[in-house]
Amino acid sequence: MTDAVLSTPAGASGVGAALRGVAGAVVPVLVVVAAIVALWYVACVPMNIKEALTQAERAGAVINPPSAIERRDASAIGLVVRNPSHASATLNQERPRLPAPHQVGAELWKTTGGMVLRGRAFSKRSLIYHAWVTLSATVFGFVIGTVAGVGLAVGIVHSRVMNMAVMPWAIASQTIPILAIAPMIIVVLNSVGVTGLLPKALISAYLSFFPVTVGMVKGLRSPDSMQLDLLRTYSASRSETFWKLRLPASMPYFFTSMKIGMAAALVGAIVGEMPTGAVAGLGARLLAGSYYGQTVQIWAALFAAALLAAVLVGAIGAVQRATLRRMGMAQ
Amino acid sequence: MSNIFGWSIAFLIAASALNIAMANGEGRDQALTRFVVPALFGASLLVVWEGITRGLGVPGVILPAPSAIWETFQANTETLWKDFVQTFVKGALRGYVIGAMAAFLVALLVDRSDFLRRGLLPVGNFMAALPIVGIAPILVMWFGFDWQSKAAVVVVMVFFPILVNTVEGLRATDRMQRDLMTTYAANYWQSLLKLRLPAAMPFVFNGLKISTTLALIGAIVAEFFGSPIQGMGFRISTEVGRLALDMVWAEILVAAIAGSAFYGFVALVESIVTFWHPSQRRRR
Known part of the structure; x- marks a missing residue:
């Protein structure tokens, strides 16, 4: 509930109130994101100034101070102050220490949308191909991990031995x-x-397995004794109690732990791609970029990974909202 | 040789039977049983592992036996200790402390402004779900191969979970409690120090506990991108290349011990600081 909605006087139009509610949620986020991007641009200048000055000197410009050794030991901000005319060059280098946002955006477009337009969406130089490799490993592992995690949680809830023996190790x-x-x-x-x-x-599965187990054990135990007693008075069997009370009651916990598990599965897939010699996948792009000093490529892969995480977790969130609303459990 | 395998399976069955008897028997709620049952289960897993590797002759380059790992661990304590100091004490611990303090201070600032809180919380939540380990190659490029780059990765990894949890925690007081502070004419700092910070502590420690594992992961993974010739991540990646898996497992054992001890330490501090919280009261 946002304050904007609460402060709306009675009788104001519902549309206006709703609009203001959305604005109250979105505007602060946009402002924070804009501030981060602005900070990023500002940070690019001192981060890249030394390289920019070296290149300008090679091109024949007069730099203050003139000797490269002096510049190496000077502070980056001091160099910016003494050579303000070269600050703009820091935003468009080929191999910057910190690429500017628009460079990362251009690289992202070049390796995704641009590849699609040229009809080579699944070429090895396309981020779509690498993201697809990572995505398939992530989802495959996530499904294995979730199924195993739910299975173990059901066992733990129904068997005292498993609860006592396995649960401490799971934690x-x-x-x-x-x-x-x-x-x-x-x-x-x-x-x-x-x-x-x-x-x-398998790595993704292993990483997503434990959050799901722990979350589901909590969820399957979430019905209170009153509800369990009610089913007892109905003379419900254990399986009926499970299907009609425990499983529905565990759904909010299930979705929350699936979100954690999905994020963990993605991290697992990315790290799992690193030691295979950087063949395919977003992790391989990261490693290859770090080997060859292609910073723009690293950042593009990083943003692709972030986008992938956002889409995956967002998809689970959407299913969660739809399911919980159908079940009458939406907050 | 397959006798060993048979005996280990027999041990597993016997231990499981004993566990079932204990878990359903008279003294099932005693502290001793609560400790013995999981310990016996863990021990029987180790025995089966040993039985499979020795009895079925699994080569050491695929899965070394626990006894072989333990021997390697004992024979290389000096190397392992150096790696531990490089990765955990220099990289993970320093980064953890810096990141936690930075997140805590930012959370205090964010909490003062409703606008900032509504803007930063979704962004922080989003960042906490991202594969942040990916920035490791960039930070290694910026801060060099030594522990500074590892600490930097750890700072970024632990920052967002602690920030989000602390901001949540600072909102955890209810209206009645805040009104009480107002009737005492408490100013911002008094109500922060005496009411809101103590009330936030369970949330803060939740973030701190999540971050212990992240810190160790960050420091180890960052070493895969470049490190001096010691460190747990360095050792793991080079020994994997030489297929000396017993050394890798010894390093994993160190990581497991360090991770659990770190978590246990933070949990201990939590139980001292938040002794009043229902989840900390001694059961029964």
Whole structure:
């Protein structure tokens, strides 16, 4: 509930109130994003000034101070102040330390929309191809992890032994940096002969498995004793209790933990793509960009990954809203 | 040799039977049973692992036996300690402290302005869901190969979870409590220090606990992009290249111990600071 809606006087048109409610939610976000972009542009100037001055000197311009050694030891902001005329050159370098937003945007367009227009959407130089590789591993692993996680949660809720024996390990495993094993899993599975999608998907599955398990155990236990007692008075069997009370009650927890699991699965797939020698996928783009100093390419891959995460988590959120509304549980 | 495999399966079945008996028996709610059942389960998993690798002759380049990993661990404590200091103490811990303090201060600032809060919370939530490890190559490029770049990755990774949780926590007081502070004529700082910060602590510690694992992951993954010739991530990637998997597993053991100890430490501090919270009261 935003204050804008609350402060609307009674009798004002509903459309206006709704508009103001949306504006109250969107305007601050837009302002913050704009501030971040502006800061980014400002940060580009001192980050790239040294390289820009070197290039300008090669082109014959007079730089203050003239010697490269002095410039190396000087502070970046001081250099900007003494050479303000070269500040604009920092925003359009080929290999900047910090590429400007429009450069990243141009690279993103060149490797996605531009490739589509030329009819080569799935060429190896297209980010769509790499994002697709990452996406398939992520979703495949996420499905495995979610199914396994829900299965384990059902077992834990229904069996006292599993609850006592497995649950502490499931929680403890969250404190262990599982991601560090990712390269080893990839290399070992490769040496056994398992290549392609499956090794990455297994890492994604492993990462999304525990959030789903822990969330679902919480969700399946969320009905209070009053509701459980009611089903007892109906003489409901365990499976009836599960299908008619526990499972519906767990849905909000299910979707929330799926969002966490999906984000974790994406991270797993990206990290899983790094040790295979940078063949395909967004992680491979990151690694290749870092090997060859292609900073613009790194940033473009990073934004593609962010976009992918936003789309995946947003899709789950949309399903969540639709499902919970149908079930009458929407907040 | 497959005798070992058979015995390990027999041990698993016996341990499971014992666990079922204990979990459904008389003393199932005692603290001892609560400890023994998971411990026995973990031990039987280790025994089966050992049985499979030894009994079925699984080569060490695919999956080393737990005993082999333990031997490597003991034989290389010096190297492992150096890696631990490089990655955890220098990289992860410093980054964690810097990131947590920065997030906390920003959260205090954001909390003062309703506009900022409504703008920054969705952005922060979005950032917390992003694959932030991806910035590791960029930060390694900026800050060099040593621990500074690892600490920088950790700062960015832990920043958003702590920021979002702290801002949520600062809103956790209800109207009645804030009104009470107003009737006491408390100013902003008094009500912040005596009411809102203590009330925010469960949320803050939630963020701090989530971040412990992230810190270790960030420091290790950042080393895959370039590091001095020590560090856990460096060791993992080079030993994987040499197929010396027992060393890799020893390094993972160190990471597991460090991660759990770090989490346990933060949880301990939490139980001291938020002793009043219902979830911290001793059960029964």
